[in-house]
Amino acid sequence: MLRISKMTDYAVVLASHLAAADGAHAARDLALQTQIPEPTASKVLKKLARAGVVISQRGAKGGYALARRPEQIGINEVIEAIEGPIAVTECSDESTDSFCEYETNCGVRANWQRINLAVHRALSEISLADMAFPGTAELVSIALSGKDAERMRDAGTQSNDVH
Amino acid sequence: MLRISKMTDYAVVLASHLAAADGAHAARDLALQTQIPEPTASKVLKKLARAGVVISQRGAKGGYALARRPEQIGINEVIEAIEGPIAVTECSDESTDSFCEYETNCGVRANWQRINLAVHRALSEISLADMAFPGTAELVSIALSGKDAERMRDAGTQSNDVH
DNA sequence: ACATATGGGACTGAAACGGTCCGGTATATA
DNA sequence: TATATACCGGACCGTTTCAGTCCCATATGT
Numbered sequence: 374m375l376r377i378s379k380m381t382d383y384a385v386v387l388a389s390h391l392a393a394a395d396g397a398h399a400a401r402d403l404a405l406q407t408q409i410p411e412p413t414a415s416k417v418l419k420k421l422a423r424a425g426v427v428i429s430q431r432g433a434k435g436g437y438a439l440a441r442r443p444e445q446i447g448i449n450e451v452i453e454a455i456e457g458p459i460a461v462t463e464c465s466d467e468s469t470d471s472f473c474e475y476e477t478n479c480g481v482r483a484n485w486q487r488i489n490l491a492v493h494r495a496l497s498e499i500s501l502a503d504m505a506f507p508g509t510a511e512l513v514s515i516a517l518s519g520k521d522a523e524r525m526r527d528a529g530t531q532s533n534d535v536h
Numbered sequence: 537m538l539r540i541s542k543m544t545d546y547a548v549v550l551a552s553h554l555a556a557a558d559g560a561h562a563a564r565d566l567a568l569q570t571q572i573p574e575p576t577a578s579k580v581l582k583k584l585a586r587a588g589v590v591i592s593q594r595g596a597k598g599g600y601a602l603a604r605r606p607e608q609i610g611i612n613e614v615i616e617a618i619e620g621p622i623a624v625t626e627c628s629d630e631s632t633d634s635f636c637e638y639e640t641n642c643g644v645r646a647n648w649q650r651i652n653l654a655v656h657r658a659l660s661e662i663s664l665a666d667m668a669f670p671g672t673a674e675l676v677s678i679a680l681s682g683k684d685a686e687r688m689r690d691a692g693t694q695s696n697d698v699h
Numbered sequence: 700a701c702a703t704a705t706g707g708g709a710c711t712g713a714a715a716c717g718g719t720c721c722g723g724t725a726t727a728t729a
Numbered sequence: 730t731a732t733a734t735a736c737c738g739g740a741c742c743g744t745t746t747c748a749g750t751c752c753c754a755t756a757t758g759t
Contacts, residue, residue: 375538375615375622375655377648379717385648399735412719419737432726433734448651452538459538484667485540485548488611491662492538495654504647542748562704575750582706595757596703 381455383409383417385504388426388451392443392505397436417455424454443505449496459493544618546572546580548667551589551614555606555668560599580618587617606668612659622656 386407391398404414418437422429426446427437439446453459549570554561567577581600585592589609590600602609616622 375619382648389647401735410718413717415736416718422736429736430726431724431734431736433732434727435725435735437736456538484552484662485545487666488659488662491658492655495658496651499647499651499654503650541746564704573749576748578705579749585705592705593757594703594705594755596701597758598704598756600705 378456380413380417381452383407383414384421384451384455385448387414387417388421388439388446388501389504391427391437391439392446392501395439397430397434397438399436403437421451421454424450426450426454439501443502444500446501447497448499448501448504449493451501452496459489459496541619543576543580544615546570546577547584547614547618548611550577550580551584551602551609551664552667554590554600554602555609555664558602560593560597560601562599566600584614584617587613589613589617602664606665607663609664610660611662611664611667612656614664615659622652622659 386409387403390403390407400415400418401411403409403418404411407414409417418427418429421427422437425440428440429435429437449459549572550566553566553570563578563581564574566572566581567574570577572580581590581592584590585600588603591603592598592600612622
């Protein structure tokens, strides 16, 4: 579940790169700048475009640009663009849903939703803007700039122990 | 990254099952009760034992039991027992750490830590008790004894808030 | 001793992952 | 209009991981 695939890593790198330098950029340029093999970068960008994270412009002088402002794009969108819906179990698929033999199992399975939700929430609290500007990233628990602060407040109030 | 593997699903089911009925249980019995193929269940339980989530007793009358009380076991432990450390990128491995060519990439990679942290925290806030007793799942802070579990199991199968 | 039950690892078929390549289509520019 | 540019949609392939099974060694209660 929780091992990050290379493709996803690429996606975050590329999206963050776009966030840092706005405007349209060709896949080729992005690939060079991020040190990602060109065909692979292209593949990733296509998926991001399909998912609505970036918009594409075809033809000469075309390229990719973020679909929205970096602060308005959650990291979950980038991840889901590559990996599909987050943390689904077979049981939460429409097909075999509501078909468990033992109520204990079924109860457990229903609670996967809770896990999914928690993860989804945690990821959506992190925006591309947070990723694009490392300067403020180190200071997670200390001082944060305005927008970041608001976002972090809701995310991190429950408990701060990470053991 | 975020697709849950079957093994992990099994692990959660088995651990939750143990949480609901405390005491030692043989792998064989657990497999039957959870409808998980026996060799596979056995494999999963071994991993859980290795990770310290459950304790094992060998020999006749042996079996598996939770290592701690259900409320004290985070779901992240169960997941990590099967899948290893959560959400690592190659960059965050000791080997190639601190060796990025482009500062933008490096900044992004550093921010993976933030993502990892967010996910980890979200998961650690869900305990096995929450999974085992769906009815009282909202009340995270309330501790339950093993005996209460059986009572709850009958009553508490309906409160599935899927947000 | 003997039956029971876990520990560790080897092994296999199937699926996913990482990466590449190609033909098709849209578009800016000369 | 002709042409170069650049994205779109897949096909393809080698490698790795996943899911599942099986076997033998070891520990333990009766």
